[in-house]
Amino acid sequence: MHPYDPCWCGSNIKWKWCHKDREKRPPVKIGRLLSELRDQYSQGYCSHPDAGAETCSQKIIRAHTIQRSGGLAGITEAGHVMSVKAGVQAIFDNEGRIDPILDGVRGASTFNGFCNFHDTTLFRPVEIGGSTLSAESVFLLTFRAIAYELYTKRAAVRAVPIQQQMDYGASFLKQAIVQQHLHYNAVGMKRGLIDLESIKKRYDSAYRSNDRSEFSVYAVEFSEVLPVVACGAFYPEVDFSGNQLQKLGRGSAEFEQIAFNLTILNGVTVAAFGWLGSKNGPPAAFVESFKELPDLEKSAAVIQLAFEQLENTYMRPSWWLGLPEEWRNFAVSKIKAGTSLVEEREVDALAKRPYPFSVVGVRSEFG
Ligand SMILES: [Zn+2]
Ligand SMILES: [Zn+2]
Incomplete structure (x- = not known):
């Protein structure tokens, strides 16, 4: 290669300053990479639709994506929860293995995505005791899930150039493998970031105009508290009966996202789905397949869904540690599918549910 040509790795940096002689350079210390990555994930800003210099308080806080008093409290033991997210973040320390790890409830599920004032005022309806299931409470939970996903995606995109330094001192072949993987990932x-930026804008305007006509919701209330809580949004690719709904990476249409909250409202677990847009697109089809499940299979199905699709998932420690090893291994394989470690999602990823993680009944449905 000519030294001043753009590097083969796609970094947009000239080869001379990028990959030329990289195999001869000392490896970058993993501790430094990890701390740079952490910095990207903690850059705070306020996600409120009216965020701005005049309306925000100065202080960006570690906002909980799952309300602490109602949601997380229901699965906390001795101040701790089992965290999938912390396990995924520790993947480098664990040489590629993912194991959920104990995490203090104070920091669990938080992101620096709201100012103090807006976090308190916006989510008051779902934070106070006795808050119940309504279109408005699901809208708020959904809004927070979307804000969280956008925040995380922005950080992940900023983190790519940091990850691209992982191959210092490695052979050319290894450099090529690392860079190709990172490139496709990036x-x-x-692509996901562009979608999320546009989805978040639509939620902002639905909030500001107080117009919820484009917003769809479906939720069930279980008859007790489940041992798992989760919050996030995802592209529904496959449904609960093994149908393909959309295939990512094909075509240029915007893929449709659905937000999913598994949390506790008014003393029982609630599984709430929310989405903006088409009333008969992939999110609606996804929800229809969930409705068709026998009521006694729904609690296990939402737990498996959280493992399969969301990193922002937390379990009651004694429940997780008390599961048969085979069940835990299965859950970990689902968590892996949710990260980019597994290439393509199996069409029966949600339809095949060999382990009844829970058999709690449904008390009511909404939407
Ligand atoms: Zn390069
Ligand atoms: Zn604010």
Whole structure:
């Protein structure tokens, strides 16, 4: 290669300053990479639709994506929860293995995505005791899930150039493998970021105009508290009966996202789905397949869904540690599918449910 040509790795940096002689350079210390990555994930800003210099308080806080008093409290033991997210973040320390780890409830599920004032005022209806299931409470939970996903995606895209330094001192072949993996990953993430930026804008305007006509919701209330809580949004690719709904990476249409909250409202677990847009697109089809499940299979189905699709998932420690090893291994394989470690999602990823993680009944449905 000519030294001043753009590097083969796609970094947009000239080869001379990028990959030329990289195999001869000392490896970058993993501790430094990890701390740079952490910095990207803690850059705070306020996600409120009216965020701005005049309306925000100065202080960006570690906002809970799952309300602490109602949601997380129901699965906390001795101040701790079992965290999938912390396990995924520790993947480098664990040489590629993902194991959920104990995490203090104070920091669990938080992101620096709201100012103090807006976090308190916006989510008051779902934070106070006795808050119940309504279109408005699901809208708020959904809004927070979307804000969280956008925040995380922005950080992930900023983190790509940091990850691209992982191959210092490695052979050319290894450099090529690392960079190719990161490149495809980055393409997908940038695509996802564009979608999320546009989805978040639509939620902002639905909030400001107080117009919820484009917003769809479906939720069930279980008859007790489940041992798992989760919050996030995802592209529904496959449904609960093994149908393909949309295939990512094909075509240029915007893929449709659905937000999913598994949390506790008014003393029982609630599984709430919310989405903006089409009333008969992939999110609606996804929800229809969930409705068709026998009521006694729904609690296990939402737990498996959280493992399969969301990193922002937390379990009651004694429940997780008390599961048969085979069940735990299965859950970990689902968590892996949710990260980019597994290439393509199996069409029966949600339809095949060999382990009844829970058999709690449904008390009511909404939407
Ligand atoms: Zn390069
Ligand atoms: Zn604010």
